[in-house]
Amino acid sequence: MKKKAVSAVLAAVLSLSMMAGCTDATATGNTGATAGNDGAAAGSTDAGATDAGSTDAGSTDAGSADAGSADATAEGGSLTGTLKLGMIGPLTGGAAIYGNAVKNGEQIAVDEINAISADFQIEYNPQDDEHDAEKSVNAYNNLKDWGVQVIAGTVTTTPCVAVSAEANADRVFMLTPSASSPSVTEGKDNMFQLCFSDPNQGSASAQYIVDNAMATKVAVIYNNSDAYSTGIYQTFNAKATELGLEIVSTTTFTDDTANDFSIQLADAKDNDAELVFLPIYYQPASLILQQAKGMGYEPTFFGVDGMDGILTMEGFDASLAEGVILLTPFSADATDDLTKNFVATYNANYGETPNQFAADGYDCPYAIYRALQYYAKKNGGLDVTGMGADELCEILISVFTDPAFSSDGVTGSGMVWTANGEVNKAPKAMVIENGVYVGL
């Protein structure tokens, strides 16, 4: 009998490991697909790269102190060699939509940079972490075995906190496209963010509402099982109190109760909130919009970057989102050349309109590339081939914390970084009209 039990457990373990095998196969399959796309991208990026180059020149002309965005061939030292750039993010699992968007965006940027000059090339290696801290550290170890020099990741906050602690000890430079919690950068001088940190989003939202006299009474519905949502709520609350904006209703939900919002909406409605602030992701937001309509409640809904993506949900009734305002650094409908080229390339390669995560991803390799160029120019050249990750880490930290260094991208121009790793750029407010974003 004992033997049987043991063999049964073994069988269970075996079947589980087979499933693990499946997941692995998935990951490899994805990479394979990407490689295919790369081929396609390589053909079509030339035009895009040239455009990006010319935009760079344009922004330098504009007189910003953006020495970093000048071409590699400019006077001074030039940047040469091959950089091993790693990326970690959820390419499968529930948060895969974010990881894949970042990966696609970064891939486009890498292809474009590689097309600029044969002297400097980036080898790009994306790794899957399934939005799991433990798997993320494994992915990080894989990258180290591969000889990674710089990491443009990780995509989501919880894994990023875990990986950045390791990377800080190992002295590997990390620039996360989208992990926005302050805990990501806290106490780690090697960790930088390309996206807004959560506190910035919360206070910027409160500031925006007051500056534009959008409402006097606001309600907040946030996800208190999520660090992102709670972080934004806390700074929103602090800023609102400071500015005298009255919060009449504060209600929460968790990942486990993200189905029914009747109570939260009724509370906001009963307290006459004119505006409902939703520092949450778009999926629960879509349910909130639908249920608010069902109960005939029509306040202004105000979201943050997590709201981005609501319009691309398959089957979503866009009329529900009519008039929703969100603060987001990227809009696919923007008319500047940089955004237009990026959106066109993304569409051509991946068959969809890039969301904000893709845009954040796109800006990451460029920021790293320009920082290296900036250094090369100042110090009479830089050959990154075979350079130690620790050496590059110190170089990049010195450049990113240099107030004279800034980088342009589709999520903002003239991005500068503070010593604690947070980015400074202007948020853009968008309103959804007739199913598309319109800049405010």
Add this chain to the structure above:
Amino acid sequence: MLANLINGISLGSVYAIIALGYTMVYGIAKMLNFAHGDVIMVGGYIAFYSITLMGWPPALAVLAAIVVCTALGIVIERLAYKPLRSATSLAVLITAIGVSYFLQNAALLLWTSNTKVFPNIFEKLPGLRLGAMQIAPVTIITVLANIVIMVTLTLFTTKTKMGKAMRAVSEDKGAATLMGINVNRTISLTFAIGSGLAAIAGVLLCTAYPTLQPTTGSMPGIKAFTAAVFGGIGSIPGAMLGGILLGVIEIFGKAYVSTQLSDAIVFAVLIIVLLVKPTGLLGRKVNEKV
């Protein structure tokens, strides 16, 4: 008050319809099919694509979901659970969790993680007006479906030959075999019925809360499992009672205590019920034979 009660019942009726599937499989096969929530998700996707891609009418889409889920249930049972028929319940439990992850990841590959919005298939039906309150048609249909399924299942297990075989298997597999009952076929049938119910639950869940992701089924699945334990796992009317009570307690906790504590309240009530009545509200006390 009344509004909250109605909200609670509409949430609870969704839990109840999922709990019915859980309790059915547990009652007969004596195993917790943690993959049940994911079969629900598959049902949701099948119905979604039947309506949006194939343009089928909702009734046909539901039928398609039932057929696919039933087949899926039988396949899962054959491949994953049948080889472990005589294994410890722990091994089966772990396998069930494995199947659950397998289904979620397979759905990710097939349908990607992009959230789909489920069409409102009861759009044309009028809701029920109760004073100022509007009860959504999906709530009424879910409650009705619950009652119909509950009665049908009860009659099936008590009156038909197959149903009696099921109860016999649940009592004692060995004795049932001696009585000439095909245990394997009976358990397969149980899974087929449970998975068919999952398809119906999937369509109703997705209509009530119309977002669809590969992880859609997992959380309601766990809540429904809680509901089934609450009502007395294995008991068919218990699943329905437990589901509705769970929904009502959750909504009342949110409305009158705190939105932050609603889950804590739900589980505190569950713990108290289990302390007072360890078999759940309508559970039958069974003496373990050693």
